[in-house]
Amino acid sequence: MDDQIRTESTRLQLTGGERSRVARERVYRLVLFLCAALSVVVTVTIVVALAVDAVEFFGMVDPVDFFTGTTWVTARDQFGVLPLVTGTLLVTAVSALVAIPIGVASAIYLSEYASPRARSVLKPGLEILAGIPTVVYGYLALIYLTDFLRGLGLDLGTFNVLSASIMVGIMIIPMVSSLSEDAMSAVPDSLREAGYGLGATKYEVSTGIVVPAALSGIFSSFILALSRAIGETMIVVMAMGLRPRMFDLTDPVGSLAESGQTMTSAMVQAVTSDVGAASPTYKSMFALGLTLFAITFAMNLLSNAIAARHREEYQ
C-alpha cells in the first residue's frame, strides 16, 4: 500500500487527465495569441493596402512635388501636400492648447480634489462629452462657436480654422482627462502621505508628486488625444472649409481666422468628388492616408521616448 502511494506521487509521466489539461492550456494559449495577432495583421493589411495604391499615385505624381509642393488644387493636377500638412498641424496644435491644460486640470481636480459626490456628477458628464457624435461638434462650431468668437471681437470668416480647432480640442478633452485621471488615481496614497507629512499643501502634492509620478500615463493620454485630433475629419470638413492654405508664418492670426483644409478633409473631398477611381485625384487619398499614418506613428514613437525620459516609476 505504502509502496503504491510512493510510486503514484513520484511518477512524472502524464496521466490521461493531465494530458488533456496540457492540451487545454495549448488551446487557450493559441486562442489568446490569435486575438493578439489580429490587431497586428489588420494594421499591416491597412498599411499594405494604402501603400499599393499610393505607389500607383506616385507613378502619376512625382513624390518630390507631392512632399514639397505648396499648392493643392486637384482640378489642376497640383498635388503639393504641404498646405494640408500645415492645416492638420495647425488644428492639432490649437486643439492641444485647448485640451491639454483643461484636460489635465480636470484630471487633477477629479483625482485629487473632488468629493465623491462631485466626482459622481463630473465623470459621467465627461463621458457624455466623449460620446457626442463629431458631426454635432462640427455643427456647433459652424453655427455657434464662430458667432461666439466674433462676439469677442475676432474677425472670423464663416469657415475658419480657429473654431474648428477649438471644437476639436473640446472633443478630445475627455480623452486627456479620463486617461490622465486613471494614471493619477493609480499613484499610491503612501506618496501623497509622504508629501503631506512634510508640510506640503494639496496643490503642492498634486503638482509636485502625483503629476510627476503619473507622467508617463499623462503623456500617453496626450498622444492618444492628439492622434485623434490629427485624424479628426467631420468637424474640420464642416467648420473649417475646403480651401487648402499654406500656414503663413508672417500672419498666424490671419491663418487662423480664415478657412483651410486638413489632410483628412482633402481625403473626404477626393473620395466624394466626381472623378474616376483611376484618376490621380482619387488615388491621392491613399498617399494622404499613408502620410497621415506616418505622422501618427512618429508621434507615438516620440511620446514613448519622452515618457521614457521623464518616467518616475513607483512600485
Add this chain to the structure above:
Amino acid sequence: MSSDGAGQGAVTGMADRSEPESRTDDDPERSGATDGAETVIESRDLDVFYGDEQALRGIDLTIPEHRVTALIGPSGCGKSTFLRSINRMNDLIDVARVEGDLLFRGKNVYDEDVDPVALRRKIGMVFQKPNPFPKSIRDNVAYGLEVQGKTDDIDERIHTALERAALIDEVEDRLDESGLDLSGGQQQRLCIARAIATDPEVLLMDEPASALDPVATSKVEDLVEELAQEYTVVIVTHNMQQAARISDKTAVFLTGGELVEAGDTNEIFENPEHDRVEDYITGKFG
C-alpha cells in the same frame, strides 16, 4: 509568578547590556527621566474611529519635550493611529473621525483655526512603510525643504540630513539615482533623512528601524537620542529592547485601542503596574 519575574529580568537585562555608552553615564537609573520636562503634546480622552470601528479609546497621554517617548503594543492596537492623529494625517482618511482633545503646546490641533499644513511643518513624520518619492535621492530630501521654503544652503542641508540618517556613505556619489533603487533599509533611512531635513520640532517615527540591520539600527538609535537633545521624538517600536534602550517615557497600548500604562521607561520595564503590561513586555502576550 516567579517565571514572570525571570522573563522580565531577561528583557531589562538585555536592555542594560546594549545601552552602556549612550545612557548610563548621564542617568544610570533613568528614573525621573521625564521629570522637569515640559509637555509638548497632550491627548485628553482621545477617541479615534474608522467608520464604526473604534481604534483608540479615551487616550490620555502627555509627551515630554526633548525626550524620546516610545509607543509599544501588539499589532493593531492603534499605535500608528495615535501617531497619525498628532499631526492630523488622519484627516486624509475619509472614514477616520477624531473625538477629544489633542493639544500641541496647549493648542487643540483639531480646532477650526488650526492649519494642518503649518502643523505638519512643525511635526515631522517617518511612516511605517518606507515611502520614498519616485524621484532622485537628492530630490527626495529636497522636497520638504522646497515646500517649506528652506532652500538656502540646500545642498548642505541635504548632505547633513543624509549624514545624520546614517545613509550618506552609501549614497554620496549617486544622489541623482532614484530613491526607489535603494534597498528597503536604505529607503527607510532616506525617509528619516527627508523628515529631519526640515528641522521639525517634533518627530513622529513609526517603526523607523523595522527593516534595518543591526548596524543601521544602532545608528538610527543613536540618531534618535541625538535628536532628542533638540527635538521631541515619539517612536513606535515592536522591539522591546529598543524601547528600553532609547526611550525616556513609554506608553503601552493593548488590543482594543486602550492605553494601559504610561510612565518612565525604567519603571514600565522594571516594575509595571499591570500584569497585562508585564506579560506583553516579557513576551508572554499573544
